[in-house]
């Protein structure tokens with residue numbers, strides 16, 4: 001019975017009420033993942049579970065038995081930041097920084113979703129592979145609120161990373 | 167050593183333009199950026215403290231009344247529960263910005279629905295949350311007014327000059343309009359949080375606060391402690407927007423619990439509690455009257471507003487703040503009234519006053535331009551007053567005309583009188599709108615210590631906060647420019663009351679006030695270095711880690727000789743602004759699409775042009791403006807606090823129901839920073855920029871809605887139902903749908 005977070009195993013919590021978010025921030029001592037609302041309304045708690053982005057506040061930790069969780073700390077570190085993390089710095093894709101880990105986890109997974117051909121509300125032709133337009137990026141990042149209003153710079157950062165990998 | 171300046175006269179020396187390092191104003195990345203993007207910047211609730219207990223606030227569903235009893239035993243036997251705190255020192259409201267004294271106590275005297283009255287403390291968060299739901303209490307409740315239109319009002323301020331009614335009657339063209347705005351929430355992404363530790367009579371609290379020197383006084387006063395016993399730490403703050411100006415309820419509750427239990431206690435408000443218990447921007451009911459001659463020159467200007475707050479609160483949303491001087495008009499009537507009602511505390515939400523007071527005037531100006539038959543930019547340019555129209559004081563600096571002109575050029579504004587419904591794309595009407603912007607300038611006393619370390623690097627220290635505003639970056643840049651260092655060689659430490667007290671972040675005071683304190687400290691260091699070299703401070707050049715003077719050059723470490731050199735800068739506002747009007751200015755341009763069938767508005771692009779004195783970091787300043795423009799969109803289209811008409815409780819108390827703009831709501835935004843030097847504003851010639859981007863722009867969106875579809879909407883936010891209704895009533899009878 002364990003959850004793997006950034007490659008390290010943690011025993012499931014005793015209390016079944018513990019959310020995956022509180023487990024990550026508390027028991028696993030990885031406070032990079034943020035709590036903004038605890039109700040699936042802001043995206044600050046976004047992590048990757050088996051490669052797919054979720055709001056970790058909406059998942060009970062005990063239901064993640066055997067899952068591989070990647071948090072912001074697992075995407076990159078101070079010494080070895082990821083491309084997306086560097087792009088957020090380069091484009092000033094944040095101000096207070098509180099929504100930022102969620103934005104970066106979300107953006108990282110979002111690009112994979114586009115690459116895998118998942119459509120979104122902004123996809124005009126459901127039969128074709130979604131194009132990497134600003135509209136697609138904005139739509140797919142709309143689950144991550146930023147009250148500082150860094151959206152324009154967030155889109156620029158993602159566009160930068162996506163462009164390089166295109 | 168301390169260098170003190172009470173700025174009694176404008177400083178025209180523009181010292182930072184002559185120092186030569188070239189870092190001031192540069193669009194440098196934030197030094198703390200990598201920490202934020204890797205999740206290693208630590209916010210208030212995130213410190214790992216051994217044996218930390220978890221507290222959850224308990225609120226009551228009473229609009230006005232009193233808690234009679236709290237039955238601790240109803241929860242003390244629940245698993246993990248350690249204590250119930252219902253100390254009389256618990257605070258029922260947050261402190262207002264810069265209060266410096268305890269907010270309303272005791273919490274058990276209830277003044278609004280959802281007021282926190284107790285704290286349940288347990289071993290784990292889940293246990294505390296569960297027990298908080300089960301805490302048995304008895305209370306008494308009584309009726310209370312909750313509708314601002316239902317009560318007697320009190321006058322807060324007024325300006326009367328000439329005879330506005332007469333000017334209106336005589337005017338060739340006039341506008342008389344009532345516009346309402348609904349309440350706003352700051353909705354900072356980090357919920358209010360505190361982690362308190364009590365050791366040997368000393369209280370240490372990690373909290374999420376904006377103005378630490380005031381917060382320290384507020385907390386000490388609330389608890390009955392000496393300020394010296396209290397240390398606050400807020401090195402990272404997940405957004406504030408006014409909601410963290412004053413010490414809030416969870417900080418006091420966590421502290422009381424830690425003091426009582428002798429163990430560390432963490433209290434984090436739920437998102438719902440943040441909405442319901444911290445503070446709101448008041449709704450406003452505004453009447454604007456404009457009287458103009460045939461050429462569109464204003465002869466009369468009227469702006470009246472009704473706002474609300476709880477009994478006992480001194481704050482009244484200063485709606486008229488910039489209306490005092492934005493436009494001319496010799497006959498003036500400005501009046502602000504306050505209604506005492508029992509909704510939660512009204513306080514400062516980003517750009518108090520202008521954030522709701524400029525956009526309404528800008529709508530009225532748009533209507534006047536139409537009546538005069540004039541391009542709306544031309545109307546504005548014609549009415550920029552020479553001096554403050556009531557006080558007669560000149561402006562210290564003002565880029566309003568330049569913002570309007572250069573913004574228009576960048577936006578591609580077509581100068582012409584406006585006639586709506588000129589462009590349609592499918593089911594969307596397309597239109598553009600413009601608005602002026604203004605935000606008064608404030609500065610606040612601030613201290614900062616700068617130390618040149620023996621290795622030639624520098625350390626900047628103040629209790630100032632960086633709430634996303636860029637303080638870490640800009641203070642390093644001021645020091646770098648003054649000391650001839652690259653930013654990598656400067657460390658900035660913030661957010662700790664053990665450090666010299668800065669201004670705090672609020673009212674856009676931080677950059678100019680703390681920047682000036684750092685500037686003064688560096689001036690002191692330069693003087694000390696010059697003295698060592700026996701040259702005048704003016705003859706000393708510091709660049710790239712070297713001191714140079716006529717006939718010599720020395721690397722800083724050599725000059726320092728193994729010893730650190732330290733100086734504290736102490737900046738105080740003085741008489742420099744006394745006989746002047748000091749404000750930042752801007753102009754906003756928006757293009758919108760309005761759906762002719764649903765009334766939905768989409769902002770398609772926006773341009774903002776801003777003049778706010780010296781730009782200290784073009785990148786973080788631009789980001790502040792982007793944030794402001796984003797807030798304009800929420801302000802114009804979606805944000806409103808909705809109160810239950812029966813008991814006054816806030817109905818939309820979460821991020822699903824209170825609609826802040828999301829990524830797809832925000833189009834391409836263009837920001838123009840118009841450099842200026844304001845010698846009276848501060849010794850570094852800078853004003854603030856944190857709020858300006860929000861002061862007027864919603865009016866540009868409103869005007870664009872009209873230009874698109876002919877709907878004049880007189881209630882913010884301009885939701886589809888309101889736009890539809892206005893569209894219907896404005897449709898010419900000849901046009902069939």
Ligand code: FES
Nearest residue numbers: 038040042043057
């Ligand atoms: S904390 Fe999970 S979505 Fe807001």
Ligand code: FES
Nearest residue numbers: 095097099146148
């Ligand atoms: S950076 Fe502050 S909320 Fe996004």
